[in-house]
Amino acid sequence: xxxxxxxxxxxSYEGQEVNITCSHNNIATxxxxxxxxxxxxxxxxxxxxxxxxxxxxxxxSLFIPADRKSSTLSLPRVSLSDTAVYYCLVxxxxxxxxxxxxxxxxxxxxQVKP
Amino acid sequence: NAxxxxxxxxxxxxxxxxxxxxxxxxxxxxxxxxxxxxxxxxLKLIYYSVGAGITDKGEVPNGYxxxxxxxxxxxxxxxxxxxxxxxxxxxxxxxxxDYEQYFGPGTRLTVT
Numbered sequence: 303x304x305x306x307x308x309x310x311x312x313x314s315y316e317g318q319e320v321n322i323t324c325s326h327n328n329i330a331t332x333x334x335x336x337x338x339x340x341x342x343x344x345x346x347x348x349x350x351x352x353x354x355x356x357x358x359x360x361x362x363s364l365f366i367p368a369d370r371k372s373s374t375l376s377l378p379r380v381s382l383s384d385t386a387v388y389y390c391l392v393x394x395x396x397x398x399x400x401x402x403x404x405x406x407x408x409x410x411x412x413q414v415k416p
Numbered sequence: 417n418a419x420x421x422x423x424x425x426x427x428x429x430x431x432x433x434x435x436x437x438x439x440x441x442x443x444x445x446x447x448x449x450x451x452x453x454x455x456x457x458x459l460k461l462i463y464y465s466v467g468a469g470i471t472d473k474g475e476v477p478n479g480y481x482x483x484x485x486x487x488x489x490x491x492x493x494x495x496x497x498x499x500x501x502x503x504x505x506x507x508x509x510x511x512x513x514d515y516e517q518y519f520g521p522g523t524r525l526t527v528t
Contacts (some may be wrong), residue, residue, distance in 0.1 A: 334514055345420075345506050345519025346459070389458055393513065404449070404474070406458035 306407035324390030420520035439507030
């Protein structure tokens, strides 16, 4: 199973770009990487997902190096409303295509300051 | 379209009591999941289901049971509640394995 490690917390200022890195040294070939955002007293919300290289959507980018042992979530020009906990999730798919081991990181608390 | 709904929102149980946490989704997703989240921690997978009648264990299944008789519903049963089961429980669903999961609002459970 790919255990994940993230920084516990990060601070930023409005308008800055924020990069949060997740380490997953034991990631397997078929594992995918997903990032979620969670506000207090709410369920997590999907941000972005990838297998390798770079993925970009309207809210974030995900960078995955060739060895896939880490991934970096990039949030461009953060605002106060981006203050939340960000989780890295590594999904394990067995040979039959089912997943029994979805490993969440401990989360990174991002505090955006004015 | 309500998405994923969970009931109850809050519950206090005494040690040894039992209860069922309800989860329903209206997106016709085959995949459903139950997670627990302890204070300051990430989510841990308890059980998951890939379709009606099919369930399997996740990372922390001990003390819990699930069933999946319909596509929409995925109840989580706690038998003989223990203080270690005090947590926030989230239900989620997804179209398939590599699609985003949609999470419910959670159930906050306290066992005393």
